[in-house]
Amino acid sequence: MTQAPGGLCELCAEAAAAWDHLLAEVVAEVKPPPQALATADTRTQELTGPDWPAMPARIQSCLGRRQAHALLDWRTDHGDEGRRLHQEEYLEWRVVRADDGNPRRIEMTTEFGDYWKVLAGYQPEETLKLVASFAGEETIDPRAVYGDLDPFGAAVDPSQRSAAFAATMLAATGRPMANPYNNGQRAICCMVQASNTLKALINLVAASAEPHVVIDAVTKDRRPMSGSEAIQVIREGAAQDCRNSDPVVVERVVRLATEGRLIAFDDPIGVYIRGVEHGQLIRPDGSDVPAEWFKLCRGVGPDEAADGRPRYQRLTFEVPEGAGFTLADLKQRGTGDRITHGAQLAEVVTLGVYVRTSTAGAVAVALEPESLHAVMPCPEQRSCDELRASWEAFEAAEGERTT
Amino acid sequence: MSAGVHTTAGGAAAAQLQEGIFFRPGEMAPPHFRLLLLDVRPGTSAADAGAALREIGDTLRALQRRGEVRDLQPTRVGESAATVPAEGFSMLLGYGASFFDAARHNPPLTTADRPAYLAPLSAGESALATIPWVEGANESVPGEADLCLQFTGVSASGVARPAVELWKLITDRHLPLGIRGSHDGFQRDDGRSWIDFHDGVSNIESSQRLAALAADPDPGWMASGTYMAFLRLRIDLAAWRMLSREAQETIVGRDKLTGCPLERVGHADGALLPRPFAGCTAGDAQYRDPPQTSDPLVEASHIHRANQNRAQPTTAASQRIFRQGYDFLESIGPEGPRLGLNFVSFQKDLARLQHVLSQTGWLGDVNFGGPTNPGAGEPEPVVLMRLLAGGLYAVPPRGEPFPGAALFTT
Numbered sequence: 001m002t003q004a005p006g007g008l009c010e011l012c013a014e015a016a017a018a019w020d021h022l023l024a025e026v027v028a029e030v031k032p033p034p035q036a037l038a039t040a041d042t043r044t045q046e047l048t049g050p051d052w053p054a055m056p057a058r059i060q061s062c063l064g065r066r067q068a069h070a071l072l073d074w075r076t077d078h079g080d081e082g083r084r085l086h087q088e089e090y091l092e093w094r095v096v097r098a099d100d101g102n103p104r105r106i107e108m109t110t111e112f113g114d115y116w117k118v119l120a121g122y123q124p125e126e127t128l129k130l131v132a133s134f135a136g137e138e139t140i141d142p143r144a145v146y147g148d149l150d151p152f153g154a155a156v157d158p159s160q161r162s163a164a165f166a167a168t169m170l171a172a173t174g175r176p177m178a179n180p181y182n183n184g185q186r187a188i189c190c191m192v193q194a195s196n197t198l199k200a201l202i203n204l205v206a207a208s209a210e211p212h213v214v215i216d217a218v219t220k221d222r223r224p225m226s227g228s229e230a231i232q233v234i235r236e237g238a239a240q241d242c243r244n245s246d247p248v249v250v251e252r253v254v255r256l257a258t259e260g261r262l263i264a265f266d267d268p269i270g271v272y273i274r275g276v277e278h279g280q281l282i283r284p285d286g287s288d289v290p291a292e293w294f295k296l297c298r299g300v301g302p303d304e305a306a307d308g309r310p311r312y313q314r315l316t317f318e319v320p321e322g323a324g325f326t327l328a329d330l331k332q333r334g335t336g337d338r339i340t341h342g343a344q345l346a347e348v349v350t351l352g353v354y355v356r357t358s359t360a361g362a363v364a365v366a367l368e369p370e371s372l373h374a375v376m377p378c379p380e381q382r383s384c385d386e387l388r389a390s391w392e393a394f395e396a397a398e399g400e401r402t403t
Numbered sequence: 404m405s406a407g408v409h410t411t412a413g414g415a416a417a418a419q420l421q422e423g424i425f426f427r428p429g430e431m432a433p434p435h436f437r438l439l440l441l442d443v444r445p446g447t448s449a450a451d452a453g454a455a456l457r458e459i460g461d462t463l464r465a466l467q468r469r470g471e472v473r474d475l476q477p478t479r480v481g482e483s484a485a486t487v488p489a490e491g492f493s494m495l496l497g498y499g500a501s502f503f504d505a506a507r508h509n510p511p512l513t514t515a516d517r518p519a520y521l522a523p524l525s526a527g528e529s530a531l532a533t534i535p536w537v538e539g540a541n542e543s544v545p546g547e548a549d550l551c552l553q554f555t556g557v558s559a560s561g562v563a564r565p566a567v568e569l570w571k572l573i574t575d576r577h578l579p580l581g582i583r584g585s586h587d588g589f590q591r592d593d594g595r596s597w598i599d600f601h602d603g604v605s606n607i608e609s610s611q612r613l614a615a616l617a618a619d620p621d622p623g624w625m626a627s628g629t630y631m632a633f634l635r636l637r638i639d640l641a642a643w644r645m646l647s648r649e650a651q652e653t654i655v656g657r658d659k660l661t662g663c664p665l666e667r668v669g670h671a672d673g674a675l676l677p678r679p680f681a682g683c684t685a686g687d688a689q690y691r692d693p694p695q696t697s698d699p700l701v702e703a704s705h706i707h708r709a710n711q712n713r714a715q716p717t718t719a720a721s722q723r724i725f726r727q728g729y730d731f732l733e734s735i736g737p738e739g740p741r742l743g744l745n746f747v748s749f750q751k752d753l754a755r756l757q758h759v760l761s762q763t764g765w766l767g768d769v770n771f772g773g774p775t776n777p778g779a780g781e782p783e784p785v786v787l788m789r790l791l792a793g794g795l796y797a798v799p800p801r802g803e804p805f806p807g808a809a810l811f812t813t
Contacts, residue, residue, distance in 0.1 A: 046697035050712045052720035053758060061719075064621040065519050218428050218610030221688075226611075226715035248712055248720035255713070256695060275763030279532045308699075334757045336500075336522040347754070350762050360694065378719075379619060 002039070005115050005270035006299025006313045015122035018158065022118060023269065026199050027206070035257050035363060036209035040264040044356035047266060047307060050252040051274050051352035052244040054091040054108070055343055061242060062384035063391055069341040071387075074394050078176030079183025084192055085390060089245045090201065090271040091351055092191045093342040094184035102328035105318035106345050107134070110271040111190040111298060113170045114198040120169075121162030124151035135187035144181055145169060195240070201271065204246060205355060207238035208253035209263045211365040214372055222369055224258040227251035233370065242378035249353065258367065259360040266354035272299060273312040277348040280333050284325050293317060309354065317345055416617045419627035419800035423495035423553050424749050426612035426725055433493070433555050434590040436729035436745060437562040438633060439569065440548035440583040440794070443502070447579040449512050453811030455578040456496075456550075460805035462572050463494055463552075463565055472564070473571045491561030495553040496806045497631050497796025502549040512549075513810040516622035520753035521630070523547060524793045532761045533770045537637055537789045544584040546633055546792030553631070553747075562587070586635055586792065588729025588745040597638050597730060597742050598787075600655050601662035607716055607725055608692075615716035615723040618751050624809060628799040630753045632724075634746040635731070635791040641739055643787055649675040650782040654773040656693070656704025661685040664693035668700040673780045700781065702764075705772030711765050722758050722765075724750040743791065753795055 002020045004011050011019060027038045037044060060068040073095055074082030083092050096105040120127040124142070128151075132140040142151050149156065149164035169182045171192040177183035182192065191197075212225040212233060227247025231239045234254075239246035256263055273296060281289040298314035305311060319327045330339045337344070378384075417427065425432040443452045465471040470486035477484055501507050503517035524531075524547060552569070554562040566585055573580050596602035607615055620626035643651070652659055653668050653675050663683035669676035683690045692713070693706060701707060714721035726748045733741040750756055761767040768775045771787040799807040 048695060048697045050714070050720065051762070051764065052712075053754075057719045060621075061619055216608065216610055219608055227718040229717075242719065244720040247718040248714050251714045251718050251721075252695075252712065259695060275767070277532070277758070277761040277763075277767060279767075280757065280761055334522055334754065335519045337519070348761075350758075350764075357695075357697070 003268035005112065005268050006272070006311045007268050007305065008299065010123070010126060011119065012123060014158070015118055018122060019115065019118045022114060022198075026114075026202050030199065030203045030206045032206035033210050035211075035262055035365075036206045037262055037264040040267060040356040043262055043358045043362060044264045046357045046359065047309070047354055048252070048256070048357060049266070049352050049354040050248040051350045052089065052248050053347065054089055054273075054349040054351050055244070055346040056086060056089050057244040058088070058240070058242040058378065058383065059086050059387055061378040062387040067391055069343040071391055071394050072343045072346075073341045074397075075184065076176065076397065078178060079180065079185050080188075081176060082394075083184060083188075084171055084177060086387070087191075087193050088195050088240075089243060089346075089351065090191070090196050091273075091346065091349065092188065092193060092196065093346065094188040095342040098326070098328075102326060103339060103342070104327055105316065106327070106342050107188050108273070108315040108317075108342075108345070108349065109188055109190060109298070110273060110313045110351065112196070112198045112201075112270075113166070113190045113192060116169070116190040117162045117166050120145070120151075120165035121158035124161055127151075127165070131181050131187060131189055134189055135181055137186075140181070144179070198269075201269075201353070202265070203235070203238050204249055205253055205263070205265065205353070207235035208250040209257050210234070210254070211258040211260075211367055212254050213258055213367050213369050215369045217372065222367065224255040225251070225370070227254075228375060229372065230254045232375065240383075241375070242381060242383070245351070253355065256355070256357050258365065260363050260365045261360055262358040262362050264356045266356050268311065270299070270311060270313060271351055271353055272310060273315055273349060274310060274352040275350045276315065277350075280348045281330050281339070282333050283323075284329050284331075289330060293319065315349065416627050417613050420613075420616065420629060421495045421798055421801055421806055423493040423555050424616065424629065424725070424798075425555075425727060426609065426616060426749075428609040430609075432590060432727050433557045434592075435556050435559050435562045436588040436590075436747070437554045437566055438586045438745070438747075439552045439554065439566045440545065440585065441550040441552065441569075442581045442583050443508065443512060443549045444579040444581060445508060446510075447508070447512070448510055449811045451579055452512050453808060455573075455576075455580055456811075457804045457808070458572065458576060458578065459569060459580075462568060466565055466568055467492060467494065472568055473575065487564065488561070491558060492554045492556035492565055494565065495555075495631075495798060497551040497553070497798045498807055498810070499548050499551065499794055499796050501547065508549075515624055515810050518618075518622060518625055518630070518753070518797050520757065521795055521797050524795055531634075531790065531793075532767050534634075534636065534760075534788050534790050535786070537791050540637075540789075540791040544586070544792055545794070546584075546586070546635060547794035548583045550580075551631075551633070551794065551796050559587075559589075584792075586633075586731070586745060588731040591730055596744065597640055598643050598651070598655070600651070600657055600659055603726060603728070607723055611716045611723075612725050614751075615721075615725045616749050616751055624807070625797060625799060628797065628806075629749045629751065631796040631798050632746070632748045632750070632753065632756050632793075633796070634793040635743065636746055636788040637741065637743040637791050639787055639789070640742065642785055646782065646785065647675075649677055652677040653700055654705060654771065654782050654785070656701060656706035656772065663687065664690055664696075664706065665698075665701050665704065666694075666696060667698045670780060675780060675782075700774060703769075703772065703774045705766075708764070708766050708769065708772055709759060711762075722755045724748045724755055724759065743788070749798070 072082045093108040146164040147168040171177040180186040227250045278291045295316040296312040299311040470489035475485040556562040618625045658679045663679035716723040729745040
């Protein structure tokens, strides 16, 4: 039986079996190539995996840092639109602001909606408690999480609860999220951006688990493709160039495959908060923000994990009461800027996935060099046009709000 | 099947970068280095500061192209100017955070946006997460200033002369500039560093360096420019030499003699057994970029921590930077040598360097390399490097009459 993301031990036996089944289904659906194993086995003893900054890279390269920060925090009457549309690095956040508009607390999550659907389907009581705790409320009305369905009804089955949860708490594609318990207004529970899904992650790794080599244009040596190069030739739609996450995952997995290794997801599968550069935030007196101010949870820490690797999925950052200053009084060391947006915290958060691999040369691979063609630099790629249009929509909406 | 390659590797962007960055295929950095730090006198107008820099540019170009120096101009009838060897150096102009500081410069020197990560290195209680200052060092000879000029050349005199010529010019012409300090260094002829290990072995392939260098247009005036980091690091060679060869190799991640990367570090009878990749020989090009490893001790070594993702520079999360460092030997006496490395790197974004130096699992939790929580027999954390001086600089693209000239009118 596979573990729950983060190594969490909250699933009952039926829910754990359902999670196991869901993983198997998704893996079968993406049809992994021969070098990608459906599950790790005795051949895949080694653990590795890339990490990446949580700050969305594509939006920054298209719009510049300041505009990217503002757009990523875009909140409307329907909740966090910037998050739903653009927080695409497998991490999403909400910013809790004081009446004066300054940030008071920032909450981040890497939890998949897919997992929450399983939890909500089998364990409504635990789900409601969890949502309430994230919202800072004693209890929560079940209708806030399950809509019109009574999750405790005698004839209600897990699939009905799961569907009701998804309809109520997760965004329908292309639609704003109405539910305040996952749209950032009262809480953030799990990810909702269209590409931050379990299937997207599994597809990303599976699609990359094949060797791809090129002859370097200058050195004339054979080398594994870079992430950007490989994204052009792997399964269409499996990865997007110019992000932080996709190219680095693709490049690492392609390289492992090129070395003749078998590849499998680590158990538990997930995207994990590997670290926070707490020294990159400084207090008004110039001293570092203490690491303890970053509360990591929803996964095991390095001390609890058998392999010593952290598998946190949630981060809450706030200045403790009595500190004599607020979160908005903190500065980024690297830029000298005060903290005004959630993206500034994302800039100091590192994410990662773990994959298991065999030793190099475990399988024979054909290393036929492939040809190269030109790709536009990230700021000039067509997807930037969509981001610029989104910025214009944001500006127009903000203009309306202030007039 | 065909794959993509970013067109930034083309010649147009490369042509825009200032001289003094030796990233092109076949180029080697010349052996001598001098960094001159200049401040603009507070109260100077942008126009006067710009005019002073223009004079500096003219003077340095006359020296560089024709070997002209101020004190060898004809003063008697019928004389011709004497000259010194020309073409002896390359120069690069950088702008520090304080250049943009309106509190320091009133009137301001520019109204252009400061690049986000171009901030004072010395802000906060420590400059870098795990590299402490040498006490009092930054105050005596700082690394930060409004402007920096990097001179690189084939001889020590070739990079010293332009610095002295600048002093003459500033003095004679009463330019509104002050020399804040200077740092020098040299490249070793053995490809090794003071700790006797190979250095720069896994620097970026020349074909990919531009992707690591060329800045995005944010702010716009930095398009096709780059960013320079300068860290003058003192190395505690005595402490290093107390470690066994096995401990040193485990910390660095390479065999000390051959430079071959380690695949594993075994243990036998409480002793470390570093094992390089089988088949690797000294200078083996195949192993310049170390293959993937999953041995936690090897992953914790310096060469992996400095490039944990082992990805190519076009990959944003690779955090690749282009290093062009120069060693230094300040003095040697009864107390032993005072030596170290002028860590000089160029990168498309200073955030990359910040991540490399402050991320856990990269260099954010050790001073140089090795495990943070060593097991029995594994090397204890050692403070090998301390910061003597450091500064971050924006290096705008080439421009006339000098790089960044438009800043003074913006």
